[in-house]
Amino acid sequence: MSGHESTYKPASGFTKWLDSRLPIIRLAHDSFVDFPTPKNLNYWYTFGGILAICLAIQIITGVVLAMHYTASVSEAFGSVERIMRDVPFGWLVRNIHMVGASMFFLAVYVHMFRGLYYGSYKAPREVLWILGCVIFLLMMATAFLGYMLPWGQMSLHGANVIINLFGAIPLVGEGIQSWLMGGPSVGNQTLNRFFSLHYLLPFMIAGVVILHIWALHVPGNNNPTGVEVQDVKKDTIPFHPYYTVKDGFAIVVFLMIFAVFVFYAPNVLGHADNFIEANPLVTPAQIVPEWYLLPFYAILRAITFDLGPIDAKLLGVLFMFGSIAVLFVLPWLDTAKTKSMRYRPVAKQFFFGFVISCLLLGWCGASNPDDPLIAMGEDKLIVSYIDTAGLEGTRTFDEYEAAAEFRDEQQAAGATASMAVKKAPAFTFKILSQILTAYYFAYFLLILPILGLREKPKGEPDSIHKSVLGDHAPAAVPAE
Amino acid sequence: MSDSNTTAHEAVDEERRDFIHIAAGAAAVAGAGLVAYPLVDQMNAAGDTKAASSLEVDISKIPLGGEIRVLIGGKPFFLRHRTVAEISAAASVVMSKLPDPETDEDRLEPLPDGTLNPAILVTSGACTHLGCVPVGPAQGAVGDYGGWYCPCHGSHYDTSGRIRKGPAPKNLPVPEYEYVTPTVVKISL
Amino acid sequence: MTIFRTLLVGLGAMALGLSAHAAGGSKHAEAPEGGWSFAKVPAGQIDKESAQRGFQVYKEVCASCHGLKLLSYRNLGEKGGPFYDDAYPNANDNPLVKAIAAEDEILALEPDESGDPFYRPARPSDRFRSPYPNDQAARAANGGALPPDLSVITKARGHGAEGQGASYVYSLLSGYPDAEKIKSKKGDDGLNINYIEFDKGEVVGTLLQPTGQYYNPYMPGDVTAQWAGDPRHKPYGGFLAMAPQLPEGRVEYMDGTEATTEQMAYDVAQFLHWAGDPKQGQRKSLALPVLIYLLLLTILLWFSYKRIWRNVKH
Numbered sequence: 001m002s003g004h005e006s007t008y009k010p011a012s013g014f015t016k017w018l019d020s021r022l023p024i025i026r027l028a029h030d031s032f033v034d035f036p037t038p039k040n041l042n043y044w045y046t047f048g049g050i051l052a053i054c055l056a057i058q059i060i061t062g063v064v065l066a067m068h069y070t071a072s073v074s075e076a077f078g079s080v081e082r083i084m085r086d087v088p089f090g091w092l093v094r095n096i097h098m099v100g101a102s103m104f105f106l107a108v109y110v111h112m113f114r115g116l117y118y119g120s121y122k123a124p125r126e127v128l129w130i131l132g133c134v135i136f137l138l139m140m141a142t143a144f145l146g147y148m149l150p151w152g153q154m155s156l157h158g159a160n161v162i163i164n165l166f167g168a169i170p171l172v173g174e175g176i177q178s179w180l181m182g183g184p185s186v187g188n189q190t191l192n193r194f195f196s197l198h199y200l201l202p203f204m205i206a207g208v209v210i211l212h213i214w215a216l217h218v219p220g221n222n223n224p225t226g227v228e229v230q231d232v233k234k235d236t237i238p239f240h241p242y243y244t245v246k247d248g249f250a251i252v253v254f255l256m257i258f259a260v261f262v263f264y265a266p267n268v269l270g271h272a273d274n275f276i277e278a279n280p281l282v283t284p285a286q287i288v289p290e291w292y293l294l295p296f297y298a299i300l301r302a303i304t305f306d307l308g309p310i311d312a313k314l315l316g317v318l319f320m321f322g323s324i325a326v327l328f329v330l331p332w333l334d335t336a337k338t339k340s341m342r343y344r345p346v347a348k349q350f351f352f353g354f355v356i357s358c359l360l361l362g363w364c365g366a367s368n369p370d371d372p373l374i375a376m377g378e379d380k381l382i383v384s385y386i387d388t389a390g391l392e393g394t395r396t397f398d399e400y401e402a403a404a405e406f407r408d409e410q411q412a413a414g415a416t417a418s419m420a421v422k423k424a425p426a427f428t429f430k431i432l433s434q435i436l437t438a439y440y441f442a443y444f445l446l447i448l449p450i451l452g453l454r455e456k457p458k459g460e461p462d463s464i465h466k467s468v469l470g471d472h473a474p475a476a477v478p479a480e
Numbered sequence: 481m482s483d484s485n486t487t488a489h490e491a492v493d494e495e496r497r498d499f500i501h502i503a504a505g506a507a508a509v510a511g512a513g514l515v516a517y518p519l520v521d522q523m524n525a526a527g528d529t530k531a532a533s534s535l536e537v538d539i540s541k542i543p544l545g546g547e548i549r550v551l552i553g554g555k556p557f558f559l560r561h562r563t564v565a566e567i568s569a570a571a572s573v574v575m576s577k578l579p580d581p582e583t584d585e586d587r588l589e590p591l592p593d594g595t596l597n598p599a600i601l602v603t604s605g606a607c608t609h610l611g612c613v614p615v616g617p618a619q620g621a622v623g624d625y626g627g628w629y630c631p632c633h634g635s636h637y638d639t640s641g642r643i644r645k646g647p648a649p650k651n652l653p654v655p656e657y658e659y660v661t662p663t664v665v666k667i668s669l
Numbered sequence: 670m671t672i673f674r675t676l677l678v679g680l681g682a683m684a685l686g687l688s689a690h691a692a693g694g695s696k697h698a699e700a701p702e703g704g705w706s707f708a709k710v711p712a713g714q715i716d717k718e719s720a721q722r723g724f725q726v727y728k729e730v731c732a733s734c735h736g737l738k739l740l741s742y743r744n745l746g747e748k749g750g751p752f753y754d755d756a757y758p759n760a761n762d763n764p765l766v767k768a769i770a771a772e773d774e775i776l777a778l779e780p781d782e783s784g785d786p787f788y789r790p791a792r793p794s795d796r797f798r799s800p801y802p803n804d805q806a807a808r809a810a811n812g813g814a815l816p817p818d819l820s821v822i823t824k825a826r827g828h829g830a831e832g833q834g835a836s837y838v839y840s841l842l843s844g845y846p847d848a849e850k851i852k853s854k855k856g857d858d859g860l861n862i863n864y865i866e867f868d869k870g871e872v873v874g875t876l877l878q879p880t881g882q883y884y885n886p887y888m889p890g891d892v893t894a895q896w897a898g899d900p901r902h903k904p905y906g907g908f909l910a911m912a913p914q915l916p917e918g919r920v921e922y923m924d925g926t927e928a929t930t931e932q933m934a935y936d937v938a939q940f941l942h943w944a945g946d947p948k949q950g951q952r953k954s955l956a957l958p959v960l961i962y963l964l965l966l967t968i969l970l971w972f973s974y975k976r977i978w979r980n981v982k983h
Contacts, residue, residue, distance in 0.1 A: 039983045064522055081739050081821065084948065086527035089518035091948040092955070241977050248508070249970040256963045263956035264710065267829035275825035275945075276817075285889065379901050400899035421900045468982050500976055504969035511962060531743050531761055531794035541782065 007034045031217055036236035037243055038223035040468050044114040045221070046250030047107050049243075053251050054104040055209065059202050061097040062146075069149065071195035073188045076151035077277040095266040096258075101143050102269040103258050105292035108136060117351055119339030120222040126331035128215040131208055133327045138205045143290065145198035151191065152274030153284045159194070160186050161287060165300075168314040185280065225467045226339025227460065235464040286368065294365030295358050299323050299440065301369050302433040319437065326444045333444055335452030343460040347451050354443045357436045364433035372426030379424050385410045385417035396422065529553065533669035539600050540663040547616050549605060553669050556605030556613050557655060558628075562639055567598045569626060570640035580651045584640045587651075591659045602657050602665060603641035609633055609648035628652070696844070696886040696905040698827065698837040701935050707942060707949065708832035711957045714950050715943045720751035722922055723940025726933050729920050731819065734811060734911075736799040739820035740944055742770035743793040749950035751943060761793045773798040812881045814910030823938070823945040835942040840887045842934035845913040851878065867904055874898015882908040 008029040010016040019026055068087050070079040083090035112132070115121055121129035144162060148155045163186065167177040182189035220229060229235045237243075261269065269291060273284040289297050303316035310318070326333075341348045381403040384394045387410065397403035403419055410417035461467035533553045539561070542548050547560035562570070570584040587603075588596045605613050607630040614628035614637060615621045623629030623636035625644045630637075635646030642651040657667040700708075706716045724745065727737070745752045746760030757763040770791040775798045781787045791798060800816075801807035808815050827833025846865055856862040863878040877895040878884050884892070890907015893900060915933040922928050943949070 039981055041983075060519065064519060067523065068526075078739065082526065082528065084946065085739070085744070086529070088521045088524050088526065090522060090526070091946075091952060092518050093522055095952070237981055242981065245504075245970065245974045245977050248504075249967065249974050252963055252967045252970055256960065256967065259956070259959050259963060263952055263959065265830060266952075267824060270829060272825050272827055272829060272834070275821045381899070381901070400901075419900065498973075498976060500969065500972045504966070504973040507962075507966045507969055511966060514962075527743070527747070528741065528794075531741065534761075534794075 006030050031213070031239075032244075033238065033240040035217065035239040036220070036229070036232050037239045038221055038229060038235060038464050039237045039242075040223050040225065040464055041221065041243070041246075042224055043246075043250055044110065044117075045223075046247045047111040047114065049247035050107045050251050050254050051104070051111060052209070053254075054100060054107055055202070055205060057096060058100050058104060059206070061093050061100065062199070062202065064093045065097055066199060069195070071149070071192050073151060073191055073278070076149060076191060080150045092262070095262045099258065099261045099266055099269065101146065102261070102290070102292065103254070104139065105143070107254070108139060109292070112136070113355060116354075117341050118222055118224055119226050119334070119336070119341065121331045122334065122336075122339050123331065124219040125215070125222060128212065128219070129331055130328055131212045131215055133324070135205055135208050135212060136327075137324065138201055138208065140293065142198060142201040142205065143292070145194045145201065147274075147290060148191065148194050149198060150274060151278045153276045153278055153282075154271045154274040154287070156186060156278035156280065157283050157287050158289060159190070162289075165317050165320075168317045170314065222339065223464060224340060224342060225461055225464055226342070227462070227464055227467070230463050231465070288366055291362065291366070294363075295361035296320050296323060296365075298361040298365035298433045299437045301365070302430065302437045304430065319441075323437075323440060326441065330444060330448075334448040335450075336448070336455065336457075337452075338457040338460055340460075343457045344451075344455055345458055346455050347448075350443060350447050350451065353439065357439045357443075361433060361436045361440070364429045364436065367429045369430040369433065370428055372424075372428055373432055374427040375424050376426055377424040380422045381419055382422040383407050383410070383417055383419050385415045387413065387415040534666060536660060536664050536666045538664055542600070545617060547618065550667070552655075552667055555669065557667055558601075558603050558605045558616065558641070558652075559665070560601045560603075560616070560639075562599055562601055566626060566639040570601075570638060570642075571598075573638070573640075573642075579643050580649070582640075582642060582651055587640055587642075587654050589654075589657055589659065589665075591662055593662075597659075597662075600665070601639070601641060602667065603652040603654055605652070607632065607635055607648055608643065608650040608652065609635055609646070614652075694891060694905070695889045695907065696840070698833065698840040698887055700832060700836045701839055701931070701938075705832040705835055705939070705942070707835075707939075707953070711960075712953045713831075714953065715749065715751070716939055717751055717753075718924065719936045719939040720943050721940075722924065722926060722933075723936035723938070723943075724751050725922065726915070726920055726937040727819075727940055730914050730933075731937065732798075732800060734800055734807070734816040736801075736818045737797040737820050737944060738799060738818050740797050740947075741793070742766055742773075742791060742795060742797065744944075744947055745769060746793070747947065749943070749947060751940065763793070766793050770795060776802075812910060816911070819941055819944065821945045823942045832942070834945065835938040837887065838938040838941055839934045841885055842915055842937065843931050844887045845883065845885050848913075867898065871899070871902040872904050873902070876904060879908065881910060883910070883912050884908055 006026055006029075008019075008026040010019045010025070015025060018024070065083065068079065068083045068090060070076060080094070083094050085091075087093075115129065115132070144159075148159045163177055163180050166180065167173045169176065178184065180190075181187070182193060223229075267275075271288065271290075276284075288294065297320075300316045300320040303319050304312050305315070306312050307315050336344065336347065338344055341351055378398065381397045381400060382394055383397065383403050383406055384392070385407075386392050395403075395406060397406070407417045407419050535550055535552045537548070537550055537559060539559055542559060542561040544561050545563045545566070547558050550557050550559065567584075573584075575581045575583070584598065585596060587601070588598060589602070591597050607614050609630065610632065612630050612632035614623075614630040614635070616628045621629045621631075623645075625636050625638035627637040627639045627641060627644075629635070630646065630648065633647050635648035636644050637648075637652055638644050640651075641654075643649070655667050655669070657665050660666050705713070706719075707713045727735075743760040743766060744750055746757060746763035746766035747753060748758075750760070752763065752765050752769070753760075754763055754765070757766075760766055770793050773791045774788045775791045775795055777787055777789050801810065804815055823834030823838060825834070826837040850865055851863050852866065853861050853863050863880075865876045865878060865884060867874055867876060875897045876884060876892060877897070879895065884904075884906065885908070886904065886906035888907045888909045890909075892903055892907055895908070896903045915930045915937075917930055918928050919933060920928050926932060946952075
């Protein structure tokens with residue numbers, strides 16, 4: 001809690017001496033040992049600790065990999081394979097780093113959804129939330145930079161596509177683009193700077209994480225009831241040993257999932273095309289980002305229309321960045337006084353809809369936008385012809401035989417004729433992703449602001465300890 | 481600090497001594513220790529580095545009184561074709577005068593037929609003091625004893641590569657090598 | 670629990686979507702009957718004998734066009750490799766590996782005394798011999814097509830699940846249409862045109878096979894331009910510049926195994942799977958101990974957690 005009194009008492013002469021010069025043990029004690037924490041935090045609250053472990057794992061394995069990696073277009077691919085083949089335990093370190101990126105994002109998404117559900121972004125935790133969004137942005141940048149380093153087909157062409165996004169910015173876009181690449185294309189110089197930045201950003205993340213924890217420890221933890229701590233004695237318990245052991249347990253369970261991927265399916269979360277060395281002349285048949293960026297990729301591709309003077313390319317980029325930017329202002333968009341959605345029955349439904357729409361956006365991002373999700377009717381055959389008199393015409397057929405016969409007749413009569421497939425109208429992934437994109441933005445810009453003013457909260461307890469003791473109506477017991 | 485809180489703390493303190501906590505803590509520490517192993521081991525020589533650590537050298541082209549220098553795994557080695565005078569200088573040394581006593585014969589490997597070939601001396605090219613590469617006949621300085629001279633801190637080696645004067649503590653080490661044919665030696669790290 | 674359920678539903682939907690996208694335009698590669706030994710949980714390993722035969726197939730058939738540039742001869746004799754021998758923990762000393770290496774002449778990394786490049790017998794520490802000095806030479810010798818390097822081919826195909834890449838290699842090599850299915854007729858210009866008739870299910874029509882191209886249902890590609898038939902139901906797969914390479918008896922196995930097309934495809938896929946990830950044996954052997962340790966720690970922490978929290982209502 002803000003201004004909670006320090007309970008640290010230096011025991012030995014040395015700790016007393018140190019405490020009056022650099023009270024670092026006191027800081028650690030007050031932050032991670034005696035810190036009063038609401039007693040009702042559930043397992044969704046362990047993901048903060050899990051994320052700290054993820055960051056540590058990525059930094060440690062990353063430093064190791066950098067000892068063996070060569071940032072040069074002619075050697076990068078081979079040096080990564082050398083790590084997998086010749087460096088002692090290199091395969092292990094590299095698999096952990098590669099799977100670790102996915103695990104990091106898995107954990108951060110759960111952490112963010114938890115914050116959204118329990119209203120952890122609301123006053124007095126707005127700065128805490130914004131710092132979290134900064135970390136998320138830095139993570140995406142780091143992941144993107146890191147994905148380029150193995151210099152496979154996806155590395156090169158993915159980097160190319162993302163850098164081209166900046167080209168959509170009017171006037172300065174192309175300048176930024178070639179500044180980022182350091183030349184006319186993604187080349188050796190780009191790989192070198194990306195490696196440098198990929199090494200730098202995790203330490204910036206670590207810095208912002210410290211601010212994030214600081215901003216958490218000023219107002220203290222939110223909790224599943226969303227009710228602030230009123231009585232430290234009744235509502236809280238010290239962080240250690242209660243939450244160290246609970247977080248520890250959750251971390252180990254998480255590490256088991258992590259290990260299954262590392263040892264049994266290290267490549268399943270990536271893309272096979274990245275095992276083909278980068279070739280600037282051939283773009284892979286389907287270019288998709290890593291799974292954790294798919295929802296944003298789907299939003300980018302959903303925008304296929306111009307809006308006034310803004311063309312589709314720029315609009316898509318604006319929507320994609322907007323989908324993250326909106327998170328930054330969320331604390332002021334949600335007007336509800338009640339923090340936790342446990343006690344907001346209507347908002348809760350919209351929230352689950354939001355979770356599902358994010359997952360479905362990921363599905364859309366992985367799919368070809370023009371593929372039919374639900375086809376309406378059968379594909380037809382269409383024969384176009386220009387007869388000897390120069391008249392053009394088309395005829396549509398269901399059956400191939402009839403269409404072929406007609407085409408052959410036309411050709412026999414001296415006309416030019418050709419057959420093509422006419423796709424049946426369908427509900428495509430593009431349409432689905434447009435609907436989902438609309439919902440994504442509506443959730444933040446319409447539903448949360450309006451619903452907060454109109455919805456009547458139900459069953460919110462007076463305090464944490466009363467909720468723990470079950471003093472409130474059982475009907476309002478939330479669904480976890 | 482209220483009474484109820486203190487008792488809670490005391491209870492917790494007592495529990496810390498519980499076997500289950502000790503076991504869990506010990507298991508976690510042991511795991512962390514095991515994780516350290518690959519993280520340390522990864523800095524050892526990689527498979528390709530280890531594999532590229534031998535070289536076959538043709539000695540028939542070394543001029544009399546001259547030497548050739550080769551790199552194996554980035555480390556320098558000298559192969560010197562000694563003159564008769566140099567051989568006898570190397571052989572006629574009083575052992576007790578040497579800082580690191582070793583006979584010239586001990587520093588040679590046999591030919592395929594089992595005899596020694598004193599004309600060819602194979603040694604490491606790294607000064608045993610701090611790893612500089614001594615200069616030799618081709619660089620115009622052979623030191624006071626006709627072998628090599630290390631310009632970094634003034635160590636003098638004789639025609640058998642033994643340390644005679646200066647700060648170096650040991651003779652230039654003889655690498656593991658063998659005569660594949662009478663004119664080809666294979667040097668391994 | 671609702672959040673859990675929601676997440677599950679979502680993840681299920683995603684998995685469905687990804688598998689749908691995996692189907693693509695080519696026939697889904699099938700694992701051989703009985704599956705792959707290395708894909709078995711918890712610690713499946715390479716079938717060493719099969720991988721040895723696979724190396725023979727690679728050397729006698731594939732190596733004339735396809736390189737294995739990321740591999741060294743010594744890898745063959747390293748732990749987990751097809752020719753590993755306990756007596757020679759250092760693969761460089763393994764006489765079999767030395768002999769295999771010495772059969773290939775490679776361009777020495779350093780020039781000879783007069784400064785000219787020269788060829789010498791390979792040593793275990795050398796990389797595998799490349800069939801062509803460069804990509805241009807490879808294209809020139811193969812009608813413009815570049816035979817891909819096979820070092821990581823099993824990782825570059827499939828979708829990351831264990832054995833999918835090997836199944837692709839196996840299916841592709843054993844999946845060419847039978848020779849008698851490929852018919853020939855005189856075209857308008859008097860030259861022969863090869864074609865394949867399809868009459869199964871909805872896929873009915875004729876597929877022209879351009880000269881120097883070979884149809885394979887497992888090859889990713891698009892056959893629209895060569896397909897005479899209903900364009901809505903065209904055959905799976907595409908064309909590649911590699912003719913069928915493994916007719917029965919193409920190699921004579923030293924261990925007496927009958928060299929059927931399937932057997933050779935199976936063996937070479939096994940070998941290439943090992944080549945793509947030589948440390949996979951080590952990975953699988955470490956998996957179970959790590960998971961058991963984590964499970965043990967989970968159980969200990971669970972009881973520790975229960976004990977610490979026993980007096981706290983939460």
